[in-house]
Amino acid sequence: MFSKAIRWFGASPPRILLLGFSFIIFVGALLLELPIASTNGESTPFIDALFTSTSATCVTGLTVFDTGSYYSVFGHWVILLLVQTGGIGFMTMATLFALILRRRISLRERLILQESLNQGSIEGLVRLVRKVIFYALAIETVGALLYTVRFMIDMPFGRAVYQGVFHSISIFNNAGFDLSGDAASFAKYSTDLYLNIVSMGLIIFGGFGFIVLADLFEIKSKKKLSLHTKVVLSVSAALILVGAIVIFIFEFTNTRSIGDSGFGHKLLVSFFQSVTSRSGGVSTVDIAELRQATQFFLIILMFIGASPGSTGGGIKTTTFAVLVGAVLAMIRGKEDVVLFRLRLAQERVYKAVTVTLFCIGLVMLGTMILATTENAAFLKILFEVTSAFGTVGLSMGLTENLTSAGKLTIIFMMFVGRLGPLTLTYALGPKAGRPLYRHAEGKIIIG
Template identity: 80%
Template sequence: MIRQTVRWFGVSPPRTLLLGFSFIIFIGALLLRSPISSVEGESMSFIDALFTSTSATCVTGLVLFDTGTYFSTFGHWVILFLIQIGGIGFMTMATLFALILRRKISLKERLILQESLNQGSIEGLVRLVRKVIIYALALETVGAILYTFRFAFDMPLGKAIYHGVFHSISIFNNAGFDLSGDFSSFSDYSTDLYMNVVSMVLIILGGFGFIVLADLFEFRKKSRFSLHTKVVLSMSAGLIVIGAAIIFIFEYTNSQSIGSSGFGEKMLVSFFQSVTTRSGGVTTVDISTFRQATQFFIIILMFIGASPGSTGGGIKTTTFAVLVGAVLAMIRGKEDVVLFRLRLAQERVYKAVTVTLFCIGIVMLGTMILATTEDAAFLRILFEATSAFGTVGLSMGLTGDLSTSGKFTIIFLMFIGRLGPLTLTYALGPKPGRLLYRHAEGKIIIG
């Protein structure tokens, strides 16, 4: 039985990823459950520890307890370690240690890395891992310095450095955990241009994905961008600008959110909220005070999420771009989906549709379960489910009131959202066999 279990997990890279993330979450839960992890020296329940560990490893940011006041320094470092592993990827970290020990990376490990980093081939994977580590650590270090400089005006230098390191790693990895206290996130800095810009840049860079970051850093050498980078940059910019514009318009006269602020402050808050919905998780205003139309639009942005190979979740910007391209091609009567004058293979279009339908189904299932187990308005439930699946971490206040069944449901959504619905399907499903025949073609009426 044990041999069969080991063989089952070792058959394919998706199953290895499934086991790896599960193991890390379980170890994290045990550490967070220990009395040393809390300020009061008390043990939290295992389900609460599992929830927190899953949220950190899946870089989500939904919390049952205020991170800054409930957890001790040891607890903070456990959360930070889980965020770093979850954001960069545990296989990337394992490869880093292998490279340090000068151990050769096997073919099987390269295949797992390929699945983990969402790459099309195993060529150049080890070089990519080196770049991932260097870029991540470099950006996190710069972020920590910038945050420390600002925090030093509000707290002692030692505490400022501590807060700077924690928030830089958390926000770059789009985790959304913060040490502000009282679940206030960055509300104290809602009109602080410096903090807003630093945070937005870290969220955006973390959400681009390491392939895009490599293209950006090596642009002077190559003098051109890949199609993937072009799509990610254009879609990210478009979604951020459109999101900020819609939030600004719908909340302009809402006195409960930004209606009483000046024009510049409204613009700043709108842009920050648009950026953080891409999987950032931190917020400068209480989203529950937004109008329902704005909240629903934020749900759409969270569902789209960040980009492939990044620290963010959602169906990804490239998937959304392919769907938009397919719709435009159909409207224009074209057979091919073309982006930046390059035709996409039909397989890419099918995969985009499959991923989107899978994700819609998972969010619908999670929402239906939560609507049964929780006593809350439907929009709050849909918002929470989408935030968990998109590994965003934004909340309208439902997380702290979740029942045990609700907590398990959110854990499930966060786990699938980080691992990816297709990866989970490949991991749990049977190994595909060779296709021996094709069915005769049939026709149905569409629309």
């Protein structure tokens, strides 16, 4: 029976990814359950340790306990290691160790890497892994230095370095874990332009995806950007700008958030929430105090999420771009979806529609389950489920009050959101065979 299970999991790259993430989460839960992982020296209930381990590995940031006060230094480093592994991918980490040991990367391992990095082919994968590791460590190092310089104003040097390293890794990987102890992660820094810019920069770079980062850093040699990079940059910029404008308008007179602040402060807070809501997970205002219209708009941004091959979740910016392109093409009476004067294959459009409908179904399912198990307002439940699925980590305060059934539901949503709904389907579903026939064409009325 065990050998059959091993053969089943080893049958395809998606199944290996499923097994790998599950194994890392389980090991992380066992470590966080240890008395040494908590400041009070007591064992953490396994369900809570599993929740935190899943949240860290799936770079989400939803927590049952306050990370800064509940977990010890050992617990912090376990969380940080899970965030790093989950952010850049466990197969990327495994490949790094193989390269250090000068071991050859097999074809099977390249196929798993292809699935993990969401690539179309296995060509150049090892070079891409080297770039992923280099870019991640370089950006995290710069982020840690910039954070440390700022934190040194408020705390001793050693503590500033510790906080700088922790927040740089967490925020670049879009994990959302912080050591502040506030409902709004960086509330006391909401007017600090320097720290806001550093944090937004890390979130944006982490959300672009390593393929885009490689394209941007090598623009001099390549002379032009790929279609993927152009779409990611344009959609990300549009979502950030539109998001900031909408939040600014909705919250302009809300005294519980930014209503009493100056114009510059309102603008800064609006941009920060727009950036972080698509996967960052840290905030400079209490999300529960925002207007319902703003909270619902943040749900939309969280559902769209970051970009393919990044540390973020959601349906992804490219999927959103293809959907918008398909709608515009239909309105204009065109057959092809065209982005930047390039036609997309019909298979790409079908995949975008499939991913979106699948994700909507999962969010609806998770919301209905929590609406049954939890005694909370519907919008708060929908917000929490979408945050978990989009691996965002923003919360309206429901997470710490979840029942065991609610925690398991959120754990599942975080896991599916990080692994990807299609990857999970390919992993659990039977291998598709070659169709032996094609049905006759039929017609139905649409609209």
